[in-house]
Amino acid sequence: MTDNRALSEQAKERLADVVRLQPTKNKELQDRWEMESGSEVHHYLENELKEYYYRDDDSLIRATAEAADLVDVEPGVEGGDGEGGGVPSVIRVPRLESQVFEVVAGPEERSESVVSVLNKVRESFDADPPVEDVRRALQSLRRKGVIEVIYRTVPTFRLTAPREEIDVEVTES
Incomplete structure (x- = not known):
């Protein structure tokens, strides 16, 4: 080594x-x-x-x-430095993370639960991911600096910046 x-x-x-x-x-x-x-x-x-x-x-x-x-x-992040270091301009994410990014509440909207995001993914895409996969996608996007967590009765999520300020590139993984 x-x-x-x-x-x-x-x-x-x-x-x-x-x-x-x-x-x-x-x-x-x-x-x-x-x-x-x-x-x-x-x-x-x-x-x-x-x-x-x-x-x-x-x-x-x-x-x-x-x-x-x-x-x-943070892997797959350009501009900003992910968590706590500013909002990135480009993120490279798997398909589910791009879908979650597309449907999660915007920065001026009320944050939402994992289940709420899961239901929006189901409604918007021909997809039915397990709730744990959506939770992991939200946490990954949080580490990339594009989603913030608001703690209420349960952790809730929303974007840190308007969608149009961040380019999302889907990887095949």
């Missing part, structure tokens, strides 16, 4: 990019890092960040859990 202190500041910044942008491709990192080619990105990843990333079944680049902890960045 590589010693965390061995990563340069540039390597840590680039690792944070991998965490934020995942799942990502060489081309996206090439543009972000202003490199000449995808091959140059691949060599950088292999030489500097080998222990902190992997390629999934679709050959997309993903960060390890250790990488996310090391750079303290």
Whole structure:
């Protein structure tokens, strides 16, 4: 295992990019890092960040859990820093999280319970997810900084910013 202190500041910044942008491709990192080619990105990843990333079944680049902890960045979030660090401008989420984001109460509306959000997902989409999956989706969106929790009799949820201020990109996971 590589010693965390061995990563340069540039390597840590680039690792944070991998965490934020995942799942990502060489081309996206090439543009972000202003490199000449995808091959140059691949060599950088292999030489500097080998222990902190992997390629999934679709050959997309993903960060390890250790990488996310090391750079303290929430995966799939751009702009803002997730929980407590401002509202992100882009989030990358699985389909259920995008559906939850689409139906949960807006920032000026009364917050709502997990069951209320579940019923709205059922009404709006041809979907019937388990209540625990909706709860996990809400908590994941909370960690990304786009949903806040209001504690009443039960925890309730609503957006932290208007929907149009946040681009949601659906991942296949």
